[in-house]
Amino acid sequence: MSTRSTLRLVLRRLVQMAPVVVLATFVVFALVQLIPGDIAITLAGEGVSEQRIAEIRRLYGLDRPFLLQYAHWLGDAVQGNLSVSLLSGEAVVESISRRLPNTLLIVSLALLISMVVGIPLGIAASVRPGSRLDGFVSVLGSLGIALPGFWLAMLLVAVFAMKLNWFPATGAKSLTEAPLSALHYATLPAIALAASGIAEVARQSRSALLEVMSSQYVRTLHAKGLPQRLVFWKHGLKNVSVTLLTVFGLLVNRMLGATVVIEAVFAIPGMGSLIVNAATGKDYPVVQGVMLTMVVIVIGLNLLIDILYTLFDPRVDAR
Amino acid sequence: MTHEATSSPTMLATGRPSDPKMPPPRRFALLRLVVRNTGASMALAYLLVLLALALAAPWIAPHSPTVQDPAAVLAPMSAEHWLGTDDLGRDVFSRLIHGAPLTLAASFLAVGVATVIGLPLGLLAGFLGGWFDEAISRVIDTLLSFPAIVLAIGVTGALGVGLTNSMIAVGLVFAPTLARLVRGQTLIVRRELYVDAARCFGAGRTRLILRHILPNAVQPVIVQMTLLLAAALLAEASLSFLGLGVQPPQPSWGAMLARAYQYMEIAPEQMYAPGIAILLTALAFNTLGEALRVALDPTLRHR
Amino acid sequence: MTHLTRPAVAQAAVADAAEDLLVVKDLSIHFRTHAGEIQATDRISLRVRPGERVGIVGESGCGKTITGLSLLGLLPPHSTRVTGRALFEGRDLLPMTRTERRSICGPGIGMIFQEPMSALDPVFTVGEQIAETLRNHRGISRREARERTIEALAGVGIPLPARRYDEYPHSLSGGMRQRVMIAMALICEPKLLIADEPTTALDVTIQAQILELLLERSTSTGTALLFITHDLGVVAEICTRMVTMYAGQVVEDTAVEAAFGQPRHPYTAGLLQSLPHLNRRGQPLSWIPGRVPRPGQMPQGCRFQSRCLYAVRDCNAPQALRELAGGLVRCHRGDELQLAPAIGPTPALHAE
Numbered sequence: 001m002s003t004r005s006t007l008r009l010v011l012r013r014l015v016q017m018a019p020v021v022v023l024a025t026f027v028v029f030a031l032v033q034l035i036p037g038d039i040a041i042t043l044a045g046e047g048v049s050e051q052r053i054a055e056i057r058r059l060y061g062l063d064r065p066f067l068l069q070y071a072h073w074l075g076d077a078v079q080g081n082l083s084v085s086l087l088s089g090e091a092v093v094e095s096i097s098r099r100l101p102n103t104l105l106i107v108s109l110a111l112l113i114s115m116v117v118g119i120p121l122g123i124a125a126s127v128r129p130g131s132r133l134d135g136f137v138s139v140l141g142s143l144g145i146a147l148p149g150f151w152l153a154m155l156l157v158a159v160f161a162m163k164l165n166w167f168p169a170t171g172a173k174s175l176t177e178a179p180l181s182a183l184h185y186a187t188l189p190a191i192a193l194a195a196s197g198i199a200e201v202a203r204q205s206r207s208a209l210l211e212v213m214s215s216q217y218v219r220t221l222h223a224k225g226l227p228q229r230l231v232f233w234k235h236g237l238k239n240v241s242v243t244l245l246t247v248f249g250l251l252v253n254r255m256l257g258a259t260v261v262i263e264a265v266f267a268i269p270g271m272g273s274l275i276v277n278a279a280t281g282k283d284y285p286v287v288q289g290v291m292l293t294m295v296v297i298v299i300g301l302n303l304l305i306d307i308l309y310t311l312f313d314p315r316v317d318a319r
Numbered sequence: 320m321t322h323e324a325t326s327s328p329t330m331l332a333t334g335r336p337s338d339p340k341m342p343p344p345r346r347f348a349l350l351r352l353v354v355r356n357t358g359a360s361m362a363l364a365y366l367l368v369l370l371a372l373a374l375a376a377p378w379i380a381p382h383s384p385t386v387q388d389p390a391a392v393l394a395p396m397s398a399e400h401w402l403g404t405d406d407l408g409r410d411v412f413s414r415l416i417h418g419a420p421l422t423l424a425a426s427f428l429a430v431g432v433a434t435v436i437g438l439p440l441g442l443l444a445g446f447l448g449g450w451f452d453e454a455i456s457r458v459i460d461t462l463l464s465f466p467a468i469v470l471a472i473g474v475t476g477a478l479g480v481g482l483t484n485s486m487i488a489v490g491l492v493f494a495p496t497l498a499r500l501v502r503g504q505t506l507i508v509r510r511e512l513y514v515d516a517a518r519c520f521g522a523g524r525t526r527l528i529l530r531h532i533l534p535n536a537v538q539p540v541i542v543q544m545t546l547l548l549a550a551a552l553l554a555e556a557s558l559s560f561l562g563l564g565v566q567p568p569q570p571s572w573g574a575m576l577a578r579a580y581q582y583m584e585i586a587p588e589q590m591y592a593p594g595i596a597i598l599l600t601a602l603a604f605n606t607l608g609e610a611l612r613v614a615l616d617p618t619l620r621h622r
Numbered sequence: 623m624t625h626l627t628r629p630a631v632a633q634a635a636v637a638d639a640a641e642d643l644l645v646v647k648d649l650s651i652h653f654r655t656h657a658g659e660i661q662a663t664d665r666i667s668l669r670v671r672p673g674e675r676v677g678i679v680g681e682s683g684c685g686k687t688i689t690g691l692s693l694l695g696l697l698p699p700h701s702t703r704v705t706g707r708a709l710f711e712g713r714d715l716l717p718m719t720r721t722e723r724r725s726i727c728g729p730g731i732g733m734i735f736q737e738p739m740s741a742l743d744p745v746f747t748v749g750e751q752i753a754e755t756l757r758n759h760r761g762i763s764r765r766e767a768r769e770r771t772i773e774a775l776a777g778v779g780i781p782l783p784a785r786r787y788d789e790y791p792h793s794l795s796g797g798m799r800q801r802v803m804i805a806m807a808l809i810c811e812p813k814l815l816i817a818d819e820p821t822t823a824l825d826v827t828i829q830a831q832i833l834e835l836l837l838e839r840s841t842s843t844g845t846a847l848l849f850i851t852h853d854l855g856v857v858a859e860i861c862t863r864m865v866t867m868y869a870g871q872v873v874e875d876t877a878v879e880a881a882f883g884q885p886r887h888p889y890t891a892g893l894l895q896s897l898p899h900l901n902r903r904g905q906p907l908s909w910i911p912g913r914v915p916r917p918g919q920m921p922q923g924c925r926f927q928s929r930c931l932y933a934v935r936d937c938n939a940p941q942a943l944r945e946l947a948g949g950l951v952r953c954h955r956g957d958e959l960q961l962a963p964a965i966g967p968t969p970a971l972h973a974e
Contacts, residue, residue, distance in 0.1 A: 023461040034477035146601035151594040216740040225727030257466030279476030
């Protein structure tokens, strides 16, 4: 595909995604409206004077009309100002930029593990449907989806960290400063996170492959006398690539969520612990900041996947 | 959480027997189909037993789940305490049993909220079409762009922590999935029956459509709701683990795991029971859901 | 369905001394189902000479498609059991391993299918799909394969072939896609082309074009044609011999003119009678009453008996194929019945 048409596609997709992005920011902002009672009072805390409450109201612009508040907040956000934490006073953007790398590291690692382990498993199961391997893969699949990720994490810590001492039980290291150490710390969390991912990838790739390999065009390929390996690796895989991309997008979304819990188990200073503490402590700017960051990441990655779709499947209309 | 809307409208009929398009109602056919599948019948049996345990918890549990016994802290398994005691001397087994009704109720609450919000919105979006559909679809897309747990935590943070609030949050997070599914089904069924209805009957079209579309569109929704029960269970466990759901001293399986984790070095076996309970129950819901999906979609049945 | 108004085109030149290209002997296909093994076809036998164009006709479910598929080993191996022999240039196709068969599929026998949209890989360009066949069997370079593919596309009447090379199946019309399939099947110059209902899914006007194309290719390259269809009109257009199948058996096997001019089997006659024709406008269509017996419940005697207008007691006995007037008929009354020919001009009357 030429660069010009790719650019046009990107532009078109951006335009299509714009309302979703705007709505997302609106949802994040409007979240605060769910707070029962007067927001200003909640923010002010216990036993403060009326004057103080009025001050807070003015400070946070709570006396202005709702949409105006939103516009103001959005304007700030776009410029990189996500307000300050109510608990620590630190700029939200600061906290996020400190913690995001840790989260991204384990999520990326987990995604890698999911695809690298899941796809071959799915392929193996599809090549021999009904075999013992196939049965094993589907059992694994059911388990992976029902298994609580944080429980797996706890078990991993119990065995591999406490008992065998192969991996550290808590904490994280910066990837840029100490890459090997960072990976070492990130391994167990990534494995815990990847469990359900492997199950999903294996299941989807298996069923997609089965469908493709029993399709009519594969029959034509055999009628043309093409060897099986060409049929499978060239035609089969290209046809399932769209499914795999979709699963990947799904996993990104799911893992960014699941990482919250995993981080709690491993006491990793990431986005997860940030939002949990903020939610418990009613630190709304931080909650909003984290939510906004996450949703932007998901939407951005989906955009990328959309573009990749067109590369793999010419039927996807670049409308 | 995978969900594909099935494209075949109906085998379960609620239409009149004289209606040429639908077979006469078969009340227990669905149940029979599900039970034929051994995995599903085991899952169903397990869930029924669990439900019974949950309902009878106050009478079955040997000890109170909240009474603390400082003398017997983190005790191992014994005749008196079948699964030992936790860090405050509370009987783990009793807490496990008392956790069942809480956990189950929480799951049902979340799925209930999701249904109450998602079902009508999806139905209307699919039926009315036009700008309403566009708007609802955009909102659905937007909400689905948030990682589920993150959104749930956000909403819980706003509403205030606690089991009820967190489950309402989870329900809100699941609602878009259901809405999208119902919308898709409505679109399909509307296209199928609308023409027939318009042709054959003239009067009472809306009524007929509502009486025919809704039952037909609802089937994959039942499957999805069952699968969502599993997801809600895991969500509750996670949120309680994080301290955002159940508040102490109430026993939820997730909360029990949190405590067990804190004392993992001293008494690691505390981690097993609640985890296994969560795993088995989620597995049971999932198996049941999958069996229902196969049972309700005739094209999948003879594979 | 085309009407029998076009004159039959020139017959294929058949060398009498030529070896049969394809000899199918007692080919039976059995399916393994959860209800046991069911026999779908019963000892199908036919032969195709080099350059000959044979049509296999019958209604849906008579087994004609699966017979075609079985020749190239395209039936699912685990649930199908095929007995009998299918000799292609003297070699039996049925017991071949996949590797052995690969050298025949393409250069020896080509096949085209009914639904070109589903039969072509949607994620590769049509040119690539043709070229890969060539590269796979002839081992030539990419560039040369591309050139030859473009030639082939031109050869099947596709305009602007160089541009079409880079297009995907979904951006082509149905007729074009079928032309692509034909080009793909013929690119390695096979001796035999099996066509499984290639025009059924196309508009009537496109049908005619595709049939012309197939006829032209067959006559110009000497490729034999095994044409599987339920459409008698199509058979009349381009085939030289017609094999009628009913309920898994061959019931008649004769030259096309004979089949149309004087059918010997009541089923063939029934089929011919039921073709609508302009001359009979205003009159009710004729049809064959009754239904095809189900695969597991085939009667011992003549399978067509329950629907046959000429059934007698002797029809209860199993009917064998008999030679009659240069063809084969599975009816013990074949020589005594005077069955009405097809309504309207038959190929024989118009062969000028």
